[in-house]
Amino acid sequence: MSKKRAIDLRSLPKLRDGLTYVFIERGRVERDDSSIAWYGPDGAVSLPAAALATLFLGPGATITHSAMMALADNGVTVAWVGEAGVRFYAGGVGETRSAKNVEKQAMAWADEARKLEVVRRLYTFRFGEDLDPDLTLEQIRGMEGVRVRTAYSRAAKVHGVKWRGRNYRRDGWDEADPVNRALSAGSACMYGLCHAAIVSLGFSPALGFLHSGKQLSFVYDIADLYRTEIVVPAAFAAAAVPGEEIERRVRLTLRDQLRKSRFLERVARDLHRLFDLDPDSVDPYEADAAKPGDIWDGDKFVPGGVAYGRSDT
Numbered sequence: 001m002s003k004k005r006a007i008d009l010r011s012l013p014k015l016r017d018g019l020t021y022v023f024i025e026r027g028r029v030e031r032d033d034s035s036i037a038w039y040g041p042d043g044a045v046s047l048p049a050a051a052l053a054t055l056f057l058g059p060g061a062t063i064t065h066s067a068m069m070a071l072a073d074n075g076v077t078v079a080w081v082g083e084a085g086v087r088f089y090a091g092g093v094g095e096t097r098s099a100k101n102v103e104k105q106a107m108a109w110a111d112e113a114r115k116l117e118v119v120r121r122l123y124t125f126r127f128g129e130d131l132d133p134d135l136t137l138e139q140i141r142g143m144e145g146v147r148v149r150t151a152y153s154r155a156a157k158v159h160g161v162k163w164r165g166r167n168y169r170r171d172g173w174d175e176a177d178p179v180n181r182a183l184s185a186g187s188a189c190m191y192g193l194c195h196a197a198i199v200s201l202g203f204s205p206a207l208g209f210l211h212s213g214k215q216l217s218f219v220y221d222i223a224d225l226y227r228t229e230i231v232v233p234a235a236f237a238a239a240a241v242p243g244e245e246i247e248r249r250v251r252l253t254l255r256d257q258l259r260k261s262r263f264l265e266r267v268a269r270d271l272h273r274l275f276d277l278d279p280d281s282v283d284p285y286e287a288d289a290a291k292p293g294d295i296w297d298g299d300k301f302v303p304g305g306v307a308y309g310r311s312d313t
Contacts, residue, residue, distance in 0.1 A: 025058030031066035049074040054196040077196035101202035155236035182235035185247035
């Protein structure tokens with residue numbers, strides 16, 4: 001009888017080295033050996049599940065049970081989204097088995113002083129420079145608001161797009177002008193990709209620091225780090241080109257841009273920097289997937305998987 005080969009998690013492809021995302025609509029996803037394939041109007045297209053971070057399934061897309069198993073085995077986040085990829089209906093989970101990162105996140109979230117430190121660090125990442133420690137959060141938010149409005153105005157001027165301000169309503173999608181639709185579609189892609197990174201690296205998408213009260217609060221925190229720099233220019237560039245399907249154009253523009261810039265590597269690095277974590281460390285519970293977790297014993301943790309109470313323990 002052949003023995004199963006132990007998996008060395010250090011040798012597995014990391015999120016930061018993978019592709020970004022693929023958006024599929026009006027087609028069927030099936031298993032193709034250990035990967036997947038999409039069957040659409042123009043035939044079959046193989047998709048490299050082992051190197052993919054997120055698969056977006058839009059209207060008209062179906063997926064088989066075996067394909068979902070292949071994606072889960074490869075740690076791919078599957079997100080079911082609405083028309084134009086804007087509404088996020090459901091998502092899968094990543095392959096990490098360790099709670100180390102989410103515990104570090106939860107401890108920072110629950111402690112007011114540490115939470116404030118993370119909030120200031122998020123703003124520092126956005127501005128790309130250290131902030132005056134005497135600035136209040138209200139002052140920093142005001143500075144960020146000016147920065148965002150300036151980014152909109154600058155992008156509109158560069159691409160020759162008329163800008164009337166940010167305007168988006170879920171119940172009035174077709175009423176929005178092209179650039180607002182492009183901004184919303186681009187933001188949805190950024191949300192999905194950041195959600196995949198957060199889950200794949202073992203953090204919680206719900207425990208936000210700037211945002212609160214939503215299951216994706218931390219996703220919004222992280223996506224905001226890159227919105228002004230990446231989504232805004234791509235959306236205005238797409239809006240400057242006449243034609244239909246502006247949502248599709250901005251998705252394609254972002255996908256190619258994010259892949260070339262190794263965006264996932266950047267997100268992974270920023271998430272670890274945010275909580276002072278070593279991105280190359282391997283948790284003992286990841287190195288041995290069969291090892292049980294520990295059990296809280298009042299003032300310390302004791303090993304799990306032990307039949308406490310038996311005379312021979």
